[in-house]
Amino acid sequence: xxxxxxxxxxxxxxxxxxxxxxxxxxxxxxxxxxxxxxxxxxxxxxxxxxxxxxxxxxxxxxxxxxxxxxxxxxxxxxxxxxxxxxxxxxxxxxxxxxxxxxxxx
Numbered sequence: 178x179x180x181x182x183x184x185x186x187x188x189x190x191x192x193x194x195x196x197x198x199x200x201x202x203x204x205x206x207x208x209x210x211x212x213x214x215x216x217x218x219x220x221x222x223x224x225x226x227x228x229x230x231x232x233x234x235x236x237x238x239x240x241x242x243x244x245x246x247x248x249x250x251x252x253x254x255x256x257x258x259x260x261x262x263x264x265x266x267x268x269x270x271x272x273x274x275x276x277x278x279x280x281x282x
Contacts, residue, residue, distance in 0.1 A: 196264055196266060196269065198261065198262045200258050206273065207276075208272065208280070211276045212275055212279050213249050213250055215282060216245055216279070219282055229278070241271065244268070
């Protein structure tokens with residue numbers, strides 16, 4: 178699912194598995210541009226916001242907000258994509274699911 182090139186590392190005190198994505202994998206697998214382009218539209222539109230609230234749990238919405246604020250917005254509009262990005266597989270799956278949602282609204 179995530180390809181052969183992914184390096185597995187461990188983060189945190191509990192030793193959760195993490196993935197290290199290089200710049201090409203980030204551009205290919207993380208739909209950050211779609212999320213940034215549509216973030217304000219979804220947040221301000223009544224029907225789109227209701228769909229967003231129904232699609233994602235409160236913890237997922239918080240995680241997406243953190244990703245948007247800390248990474249996606251900066252990568253797309255300020256700094257560009259970094260050489261590597263370390264994340265858990267669950268974070269990658271959430272970002273992909275969010276990208277599909279933001280692309281469809």
